[in-house]
Amino acid sequence: MEWKFNSEAPIYLQIMEQIKAQIATGVLKPGQKIAAVREIALEAGVNPNTVQKALSELEREGFLYSERTAGRFVSDNKEKAENVQSELCKQYMDAFTENMGKLGYSPKEAAKKYSEYVE
């Protein structure tokens, strides 16, 4: 997968966000195995310690679970995935509303524009 990082937030948080988004969007499915720390580190061009930190945090938050020798897997936790989904949805909506506002559309007008656009 492709990893993109901004320069403001700590990398481990960004890795967490991106994995959460993949869980929410179903790219990563419950029970699916997560790549090994070194593998992700190389792919993303980041430090293995950073990946380790991100994965342990995700485990602590219940998005992943680990099995001693087999590795890390995606938890079967619909509620968590849905929370992330609605959180992301809210973020996108906020961004859309803000950008449309800059163009001079009120939220209502923006909504109308949007429904016209998808028709």
Added chain:
Amino acid sequence: MSMLIGVKGLHKKYGKKPVLKGLNLELKSGRIIGLLGPNGSGKSTFIKCLAGVLTPNEGEITIAGKKVGIETKEIVSYLPERTYFSPNMKVKETIEFFKDFYKDFREERAMDLLSKLDISLDSKIKHLSKGTREKVQLVLVMSREAKLYLLDEPIGGVDPAARDYILKTILTNYSEEASVIISTHLISDVENVLDDVIFIQNGEIALSSSVDDIREKNGKSVDALFREVFAC
């Protein structure tokens, strides 16, 4: 993670000119550390003291519990800023050279890395471009199984694609027991691979922190912070 490097009251002068003015530092193993600072701040001098090629005027450095000396040279792999191979050497002779010198040198690893970089073993050092020479030297240095890698400006002369490859080489080849110190001013290129950074300014430590902390506290990259701290 155990303590790997201890530096106490390190002073170094060139003639009368003080270059390092009392550095104190402790570094753990298993970390990748960026040594950052403007030109002439003392980065290379500090690395040379760690490598044991310069003797401090005052203070003490221990690596894995041993004072810097013959014993630490066995566990420290040092990449100087300049190439030191004879221009007439062939690449394969430099490998032999390292094999003779260091018992922790892994020939297969070096061969593998060189072939991935498309560097011919039969080329003479003087016939290689500056960037390729740097790559050869980095490959040799990273092919040792050291406890500490000291890389003085490892990516300065190479193109961006090779830079990525070199950083990946560093990531793959260091183990959890080892640490890597990278001195550079190309911060944005290395920022994502670093655990910690040390800012050096006028021979003193201006800041020593983890990269995560810098981003969390300041909401900006190490690169941006560096530009702020060292603004001219």
